[in-house]
Amino acid sequence: MTVETQTPGRTETLIRVSNVKKWFPVKEGFANLKTDYLKAVDDVSFDIIRGETLGLVGESGCGKTTLGRVMVCLEKATAGKVLFDDVDIFSLSSKELRKFRRNMQIVFQDPYDSLNPRMKVEEIIAEPLQIYGTHRGAELKKRVAELMNVVGLSPVHARRFPHEFSGGQRQRVGVARALALNPRFIVCDEPVSALDVSIQSQTINLLEDLQEEFGLTYLFISHDLSVVKHISDRVAVMYLGKVVELADREELYQSPLHPYTKALLSAVPVPNPRLEKKRIILEGSVPSPQERGPGCCFSSRCWLAEDICREEEPYFEDCGSNHLAACHMIEKDREAVCNLNPDWPNKE
């Protein structure tokens, strides 16, 4: 198998996301004359370093899945740029894009929905190879068997249909399909949230092993903070279509800067009944992404919010040692940067 192995320790950018927006038009009012926009992803910028796993966390509906889909061109961005190895993937023609897709793949959330129920597993895994015409005949069969081995499935089961497999096995089929073309970047869109906890860890370990073996770069989307902590090198936190904080894993979990991240981390249960936790309870609920006013996206629920937060949108800026956050109150809050959870649980 030919795999481009990345030189370890090279910290160069593989993907640069700049000012990406995805607005869904929502027609409202009499005869749908008024068009409003649902800002699922609103002006997001960050880099992904070659060979790393960037975790993307946030609650349901914050736009993390949309962002992942935009990054592999399954959804057309409203504005912004994604540079993949200096190639502007949004400007590719549809023909060029189809060729380029082999570099970036996606593993989907629902293993029951992401496999065609009328295709055999070998056909599902072989499809990308057939499309690109990389393997034919006996070679194709060999490659499919090889891929099944790589993801821990027995090639004996190649002629089975997806419904004959368990959820975890199906997810492995999805991973095998994503790996078929030797991509460099894989978006893992909540790949384990539909699985049992025991199967979750197996799948995560598989993803980690594959990353090491093939030098893959992951964007790992999840709402499960402990899973993200386990697998990520860096973590980005999303709220209401915005990335509000991005830092190295340890840094983010030990000393979060953004109030939303703090609240999020304080909500994680700690498996220690005697531990008194300072839990931050947020008031109200997440506002609709359609009704967001000016200012900071979190201002309506933030306990630190002042006038400036409701009027001016904070910059997403480096607050030292590659720890980026978007909050006006960070300076004021420096001393209050609390280690909310020193006993952070490790999910192994």
Add this chain to the structure above:
Amino acid sequence: MFSKRKSAYVGLVIILGFIVIALFAPWIAPHDYRVQDRSSIMESPSLEYPLGTDRVGRCLLSRIIYGARISLTVGLVSVGIGASLGLLIGSISGYMGGWVDRVIMGFVDIVWSFPTMLLAIALTAILQPGLQSVIIALGLVSWPEYARIIRSQFLAVKQKEFVEAARSVGASDFRIIKNHLLPNSIAPIIVVGTLGMATAVLVEATFSYLGLGAQPPEPSWGSILSMGKDFIYHQPLMSIAPGLAIMIMVLGFNLFGDAIRDIMDPRLKN
């Protein structure tokens, strides 16, 4: 489950039986369906004529046996035309979406709002009466139903993640339709198509009964029935036999629809 399967097999056997009869009609039928035996007109059943003879002395049994050919041909061809048209138009509509979908569906609504019978009669009037006209009329009238079904299936299946997955591995639109959307959308079409054959058999009989379908001496069950109604007291078999033939064939297609649906679903396979 078992009894349902059993009834489905009954349907299969009926259809296969009619197909065998239609294919081997020249060997099975005791007489030529066109030959008029002037010495035995309106005869009761006998060894020579098992179901008796009609007004011009033709063997009733032979005419009914040959009639299976007409009914099956009309059923298969008209559903074939209607389903192919509907599949093509519905696929485009469901896959493209947007204004293309709205225009096509508007057209479908217009065609569908026409009374089937009236449209078919108008068409046969233009094309002149005969079996071809009945077949074309049925095909042109029935496609909107298939188009609607395939479109709604496409709209549902298009949302599935495996279609996104295919797109993300670089599949072309044609490949997505052929390998992913159609195989997951076709099952209801097969079922509706089988039931459509039952309807087509009935409509053909109706048209031939009215004199708009098969022209003499073609032995359509509808036209035999039409002749039989004049002699229903003297020769009830002349009405009962073609009536029963129509009923059994329609029943067979209806039962067969279920069987096919089960076979098409890999999840029901053991």
